[in-house]
Amino acid sequence: MTIRLLLVDDQRLVRAGLRALCAAEPDIEIVGEAVDGRDAVHLADRLAPDVILMDLRMPRMDGIEATTEILRRRPHARITVLTTFDDDDHLYPALAAGACGFLVKDATPDELLDGIRRAARDENPFSPTVLRRLVTQAMSARTTPVSVPALTGRERDVLRLLGEGLSNADIGERLHLGVTTVKTHVGNLMTKTGYANRVQLAVFAVRAGLVDEPA
Incomplete structure (x- = not known):
């Protein structure tokens, strides 16, 4: 199975790096690149990607709003956040919007590629630091x-x-x-x-x- 991937990031250099990494994989096809959230909504409608790699901070429409809108139109879309920011102010709004995973940009290439493949398999890729935070907070809520x-x-x-x-x-x-x-x-x-x-x-x-x- 070839994974149809849409890249969403307002930084051209970041998109170029992601494209170079993912295009080298035989099971991943980059079907489009969006420069902001509005562009992502339009391309998700037109291209129907299997997985969307979504930045959060972007002009015109941010990643949270774009995720919400894409999932309103395409409820089965698999959106994985890829961001520099792994704090709670970004994590929980992304999950509430319906993102299936949350990766930080200091992830290794192998971790990123594995995250894309896991998202395509209907799993939930998370950076280890993010997953630990979720588990720790869940533990504290046991009372x-x-x-x-x-x-x-x-x-x-x-x-x-x-x-x-x-x-x-x-x-x-x-x-x-x-x-x-x-x-x-x-x-x-x-x-x-x-x-x-x-x-x-x-x-x-x-x-x-x-x-x-x-x-």
Whole structure:
């Protein structure tokens, strides 16, 4: 499968670097480059990319607003934020807007490419520092009780491993399940909990006490 990728960044040099990195990969095709959020909305409509790599701070329309608008028009779009800023003021608005992942620009080339591929597989790529922050904050919120719906034993196992940050493939290997079966369980968990994506499920798993606190 070839991943159709749209790059969104107002800095020409950044786009050139991303293009050079991604174009060298046989499974990634760069279908377009947007210079700001408005351009991104237009190109997402016209090109229907599999994955959108979205900057946050841009003129005319920023990445948060663009993410919201793209997902309003194309609910199944996979948008991964790529930004210099990994603070909470940027992380949580991006997640609330519907971004499926959050990577910082000091990520290694391998981490960035892996993030693009994970987004295309309906997973949620996060830089390690960002994921640690989410887990830490979820741990601190454990004192607030959360209601866990009726789950099957297998759904509870999948939810626990989601909370540990495992991919569908890793969960399948751990539980001796096919990836399609894992996806079915994840979909059922979203329906039962009311959460819209894997990140929210992972945080819920931690808050519900299904994931052991790191030593």
